[in-house]
Structures are given as structure tokens and as C-alpha cells.
Amino acid sequence: MAQPTTPTRIGLAGLAVMGQNLALNIAEKGFPISVYNRTTSKVDETVERAKLEGNLPLYGYHDPKSFIQSLQKPRVVIILVKAGAPVDQTIKTLSAYLEKGDCIIDGGNEWYENTERREKEVAELGLLYLGMGVSGGEEGARNGPSLMPGGSFKAYKYIEDIVLKVAAQVDSGPCVTYIGKGGSGNFVKMIHNGIEYGDMQLIAEAYDVLRSVGKLSNEELHSVFTEWNNGELLSFLIEITADIFSIKDDKGDGYLVDKVLDKTGMKGTGKWTVQQAAELSVPAPTIEASLDARFLSGLKEERVEAAKIFKSGGFVDPSTDEPIDKQKLIDDVRKALYAAKICSYAQGMNLIRAKSIEQGWDLKLGELARIWKGGCIIRAIFLDRIKKAYDRNPGLANLLVDPEFAKEIIDRQSAWRSVVCLAINSGISTPGISASLAYFDSYRRDRLPANLVQAQRDYFGAHTYERVDIEGSYHTEWFKLAKQSRI
Numbered sequence: 001m002a003q004p005t006t007p008t009r010i011g012l013a014g015l016a017v018m019g020q021n022l023a024l025n026i027a028e029k030g031f032p033i034s035v036y037n038r039t040t041s042k043v044d045e046t047v048e049r050a051k052l053e054g055n056l057p058l059y060g061y062h063d064p065k066s067f068i069q070s071l072q073k074p075r076v077v078i079i080l081v082k083a084g085a086p087v088d089q090t091i092k093t094l095s096a097y098l099e100k101g102d103c104i105i106d107g108g109n110e111w112y113e114n115t116e117r118r119e120k121e122v123a124e125l126g127l128l129y130l131g132m133g134v135s136g137g138e139e140g141a142r143n144g145p146s147l148m149p150g151g152s153f154k155a156y157k158y159i160e161d162i163v164l165k166v167a168a169q170v171d172s173g174p175c176v177t178y179i180g181k182g183g184s185g186n187f188v189k190m191i192h193n194g195i196e197y198g199d200m201q202l203i204a205e206a207y208d209v210l211r212s213v214g215k216l217s218n219e220e221l222h223s224v225f226t227e228w229n230n231g232e233l234l235s236f237l238i239e240i241t242a243d244i245f246s247i248k249d250d251k252g253d254g255y256l257v258d259k260v261l262d263k264t265g266m267k268g269t270g271k272w273t274v275q276q277a278a279e280l281s282v283p284a285p286t287i288e289a290s291l292d293a294r295f296l297s298g299l300k301e302e303r304v305e306a307a308k309i310f311k312s313g314g315f316v317d318p319s320t321d322e323p324i325d326k327q328k329l330i331d332d333v334r335k336a337l338y339a340a341k342i343c344s345y346a347q348g349m350n351l352i353r354a355k356s357i358e359q360g361w362d363l364k365l366g367e368l369a370r371i372w373k374g375g376c377i378i379r380a381i382f383l384d385r386i387k388k389a390y391d392r393n394p395g396l397a398n399l400l401v402d403p404e405f406a407k408e409i410i411d412r413q414s415a416w417r418s419v420v421c422l423a424i425n426s427g428i429s430t431p432g433i434s435a436s437l438a439y440f441d442s443y444r445r446d447r448l449p450a451n452l453v454q455a456q457r458d459y460f461g462a463h464t465y466e467r468v469d470i471e472g473s474y475h476t477e478w479f480k481l482a483k484q485s486r487i
Helices: 017-028 040-052 064-069 085-095 112-123 137-143 153-166 184-213 218-228 236-244 269-280 285-297 300-309 326-359 365-371 382-392 403-425 431-443 450-461 478-486
Strands: 010-013 033-036 058-061 076-079 103-106 128-135 146-151
Touching: 010 017, 010 064, 017 033, 017 040, 017 058, 017 137, 017 153, 033 040, 033 064, 040 058, 058 064, 064 085, 076 085, 076 153, 085 103, 085 112, 103 112, 103 153, 112 128, 112 146, 112 184, 128 137, 128 153, 128 184, 146 153, 146 184, 146 365, 184 218, 184 236, 184 269, 184 285, 184 326, 184 403, 184 431, 218 236, 269 285, 269 326, 285 326, 285 431, 326 365, 326 382, 326 403, 326 431, 365 382, 382 403, 403 431, 450 478
Parallel strands: 010 033, 010 076, 033 058, 076 103, 103 128
Antiparallel strands: 128 146
16 A cells, blocks of 8 residues: 655545545545545545545554654644544544544544533544534535534644635535534534424425425425525435435336435434424424424334325315415425424524523624534525624524514415415424414413413412513412412
8 A cells, every 4th residue: 555755744544435425525625635434445445446536645654653654743633433422432542552742533423512521522632623623525525515613723723724615615615614612613503404404304394295295206395405506495405306306216106205214313312403492492392393204104014004094084185175376385495494494493593592601602603604604504695694793793592683684574465374284284394484483472472371370370389470561479378369369
């Protein structure tokens, strides 16, 4: 295996698809890179790809010692292995050969507190540490991802020249910025993934309404989503959805999307997002609905049996309902999807802000929207609007009350309500779109029925309550008063 004549600029350990592609991207941008993997066949495979893809300056190593020794000092190593124990094991293996001042960067989807623990542990060895969220899937990793590095600022400066070139490039610059201290990079990537869950669910619901109620064929759906991708909904997820509707089944008749089993997998970041929402007392109903939808999809066998039981329950069968104005439905669903999407992003941004305040990270929401404009899975033209909203008002309480977004929601709320009502009356569940509407309707009301819930809490648990007209906390003997009134 060919070896470099001078030390390489950076190393990468962990050569699954994301690791291979990121390494090739770094090499293609002109930074000589050393790579290592415990399973050595992956090293050889990556070296071969580097030759085929343009004789890129990528060098493979079969053992950790020679891998580390091939790097220029201070050494910088990116780790891309499965989150959890494999990261700790890889750090242990590599740190045996690293020296004071060297740097480790974890590029996986790691729980932010694990990153903070590791940063402290390697600091005792004199090493620097970054937890860097990487979004964009295998295509993004190869051609330009969105990068979210957090942790040691000194470590970030070591790799700044590399990440500025490797990241996706958009009109406002490279899709990377130093996120903040500690595990902030991993936390921001986790919320990105939570927003992604919400986005995907909202799109799936739009598809369900158009297909089940509007009777749109896959050809028509392809056309609709392609058109949507030329307007306000322009985004990676809408683009790939349009593509999916055009793919014919290579193992039988019809379209492939209709043969895909309706059970959704997950790797945990959506669940972490919802857990954090609960911990921080930040409402995130759209993201929560998307997670519940995945859990419900997993009950395939139970759903098949339930469908038999409820077949004769008098439910509306959308396939036999009255003819519908397709064009109006398409337009209404587009508006509902856009309005619901605003709510989903508002929830994600509020989660990041709450955590930033709790941890003292001082995260800049507008800058996060900017680095998500390219490379990542949730990249969308819409993010430019979010960046501008936070530029106008960095202390914006909620995206919903930004003047531009508020106007857009007002303009679309009639169509949004119409879609939710139509879905309900057709027996089609739209948990994400409905949860977004409920979130909006609750947030825009100056008085909610929470007064009754608080009265109930005081009745059975003496939890006290505040009044709207007099300062202070109050407790009422509700039971005694109710008993007297019944006499």
C-alpha cells in the first residue's frame, strides 16, 4: 500500500459508508488523509475508491500505531463509528499513540453528555476533543455535508481550514460554524434529526391525504411534488419524495413505493429529542407525533387485525367517497404542509434555545438555520427565511410571531383547517399536521382551559393556584365548599 512521503494533514478512523465518503471528500478538497479501520478490508476498499475517484491523496493503514504516526503534529483524528461503547473503545485504542496537544473529533450521532464526559477524560491525557454533528447522509458526506462541531474551540481552529472547504457551500458561505462549548454540536445535530422526523411525517401525511382522499396516482404525486419543489417547499426531502414516486418496481409490476412495508425504523435521535423536550418543559407536539407515528407503524400485525375488526364499523372509506376537486385539495395540502412545517421548526428552535440557556452555550439560532441551508437532510429554501427572522430579532420568542411567518400562517390557516377536517371525516390520521395546528391554536390564545386543570390539582392535591386578579398563591377547600353547596 502506497505511503505518503510527508505526514498527512488529518486522519479518519471508521470506514463504514459515512466514514469512507467523508474521507474521500477531505482528500478531494486537497488535504492528504490517513485512514484506519479495525476490519482491514474496509481500508483496502477505501484506498481503491480513492484511486478510482481521481487518484486522491488518501493513505490506508491496517494498524492504529502506524496510522497515528503517519499524521502531522498536532495530530487530528476524526472517529466515525457507532455511538456509545465503540467510540470509547476507539478512543482508548488511538489515544495510546496520541500525544499532548493532539485532537480527537467524534463525527457520530452521539448523546451530548457522552461527548462532555469524553472531553473531560481526554483532557486528563492532554488531548483536545470535539463532538461534530455530520448531516447529509452518504451523498452529503461525499460532496458536502452540514457540519456542527462543538467542544474545544482550540480544536476547532485546528480543523477550521478543512471543514470550511469540506462542508456544503451555499450563497451565505460554507455550511459549518463553531457551534459552542461542550456537547452543543451533538445536541444541535440531535434536534436537527428531531426536526427531520417531523418533516418526514408531515410529508407522509400530505401523501396519505392526496392518495387516499384525492385518489392521486403515483404519476400525479410525482408531478405534484416536483411542482412543490419549485416553490416555497423547495427542499431536499420534497425533492427525494418526488423521485420516489417515479421509481418502478424492478421485481414486479407497478411502483416500488407501493411495495415498501409500512414499518418505519429509527436509530434513537428522535426519541432523545422528545425526551429532552419533556426534560426542558418545551412543547414539541409535531416532533412527538412523528415519533408516535413510527411506534404505531411498528404495530403492523396488530393493525392488520384491527383493520378486520373495524371494517364494518361504519367508518368512511375514502376510496368510495364523493368526487373531490383535486386541484383545490392539492393546493390546500401544500398550504397545510407549509404551515405545519413552520410549527415543527419553531419547536426545534425553541428546544435549542432552552438547552442553550440551561447550559450557557450562547447558541445563535440564525447561524444554525444558515448552516442547515445546504448539505443536510432538512436543507430547504425555507431556512433562509428562518435565518432572516432571527437576524431581525435575535430574541424572537417563537418563529410563529415573526411578522413574516405570522402572515404566512394567517394566509394558510383556512386551508390547513380544511385539510385536517377532511382527513378526520375521511378516517385518515394526520397526527403531525393536526398536532401542529393544535400547537398554533394553543399558542395564539391568551387564555387556555389550564385554569380548570390547576383547580383540579388544587382540589385533590392542595397544589395551590394563582389568580388572574390578585397576586399570590391560593388554596381552596374545594371539597368542603362543594359538600356544603350540595346540602
